Amino acid sequence: MPNIDTIRSNEKVLITGATGYVGFRLAKALLRTGARLVLPVRAKDDEHLAQRRDELLAKLGQGSIEVIACDIAKPEDVKRLPVDCTIIIHSAATTKFNVEADVADRENRDASISLFHLGRRSKQLKTFAYISTVYAAGMTEGLVPEEILARPEGFVNHYERSKWETEHALNTDFSDLPWTIMRVATVLADNKTGEYSQMNAVHNTLKLLYYGLISTVPGDAAVPIYLVCGDFVEKGILAALDSNDRHQVYHVCHEASESLTVESLMDIGYKAFLSDESFKKRGIQKPLLVDLESFAILADGISGFGGAVLKDAVGSMVPFARQLFIKKNFENTRLRSVMPDYEAARFNEVLPQLINKMIEQKWKLN
């Protein structure tokens, strides 16, 4: 929740990705503080635009909202966006770990650069908030500071690469912009009660384990998994926005000591599965942790192992498997400094609650 003392009735805020998870949360929170919103959305035609506008307005509630047809991957579309916004929050991105190189380049990096140019044209702009990811650190091991990062030795997938390249472009070519970078961790649940309104690679992997479709998981037992709750992300980003301290990087995540590890995530998740009678009855065993080479053999030979479901199951893990072997230690001192009430969720409690809800909802979104 944003600080209730922060009134933003004078702010005109452009938010990309408002139909996505983080963008929507930010739009809703900012609307409550009186901000006027400009929300670009993809639309095939006027009818489609009207439909998406109605959907967004219904979910966002009352307030000043302007929904504009715009594919931010098309520079000519971006040029038509208003240039009188005081804040731009760029949260739109293709977040699939298996995104192809050219799609990541076009939709993540190049689209962002178009928006940076929009920011440059916006003379009243006070803040350009770029919503990045902790995975922009790529295959960096050890301490990851809240700073612009030198190019990592490698990236596990093109999503990571495109996010780092975007950060790099922002820092090197748009230093005149009042930018702030927020690197967000993987959202596990909406809040500490385990409610969820989006599913990502973590949820999909848990689902496969629940149905007994994978009995091996790649990973080093001790590697931390950086998870966050949606309400923490919202609060952290708004706190960073309110700090008015520009050209800074914030890690919207918790520290390693506050995070689950690959092993504890498996242990807690499996224990939660066992509280479900159906799962218990099927006798599904806890998955075995395997090294990267074993997982590569499985992924490489999957056509001889199984059918479409198994191929999809293993295939969904391939694009991020390597990260489960890289120990990172994300610093979040700067974020803590702007969040006096910073508090890490107890994921050993959130995860079972999330799993119970996903089982109740048959692994679907409400």
Add this chain to the structure above:
Amino acid sequence: MTEVYLNYPSYALGDHAVSIEDSVRDDRTITDLQAFLEAGFKQHWIAAPGTHAYDLAVRAVEPIKEHLSEVDTIVYSTCLTLNGNMGLWDDFLETRDVKHLLDYPVSHLQSHFGLQQASAIGLNQQACTSVLGSIRIARGLFLAEPSLREVLCVSADRFPEGALYEQAFNLIADGASAFVLSRKPAGFRILSTAAITNGALARANDEETVGTYFNYTWKVIQSALSNAGLTASALNWVVPQNTNMKAWQILSRILGIPFDRVYAPSLSTVGHIISSDNIVNLVALEQDERLKSGDKILLCMAGYGLNWQAVIIEKV
């Protein structure tokens, strides 16, 4: 301490060797040719029309018939329950007399080889793991009956004519195996057995079967190792079933056993003889000069039911 030994392993294959290319072409399979080749399969053996699984059993026992004089019990196992009956369904339908469903091959086998002193046990609900199940059952008999001298274990299966010769993405072969368990210290000493059944997955589809393969196989192996008082590092050989070898590339890494110690030379030329792979590969290992006295060998199988079984033996 009652020591039990496995000796005289023998086997027989279906009548005809058929290339994987021919079987894919003739619709005996579902998976595409390339996937089979990558899994290591090149050909399999198919019984001729009219050849019963029992005929294959007789052929498997024939080479070792000189060693059966002290057999007190026969454990006859099949993967497919229908291979545990020689009567005809049509005869039952015509007469409504269930005796046509009670025509047991083990009785015929006993008579054929003149083993009148041997009692019979049928075992037919453990799928591919049956042959290891027969070792477990027979070993238990040795422990329970001090007068028991030797047990003949036989496993025989053929797929019904017209059946797909593929299960859980593996190329199936018709065949049979046999061996003798004895108190005489020869062949291989049985160190331990272990078995797991998960009946909740009795109707698991192929995806679920493969999905549960690794952790259950690992679990049954750990159980067998524990029962033998061993760790995986003590194993000199792994003699698995003839299924996709990539699975064992992974399992051997998990267990810490060099993959070159996973011994399944018959995979490419024989296929997956549903319950007899271990024995076919063990015969090959017996002839391999690298096998030394004292070597410890893990036999491991997974099958429908779902069942997982493992046996650890030691070369005498």
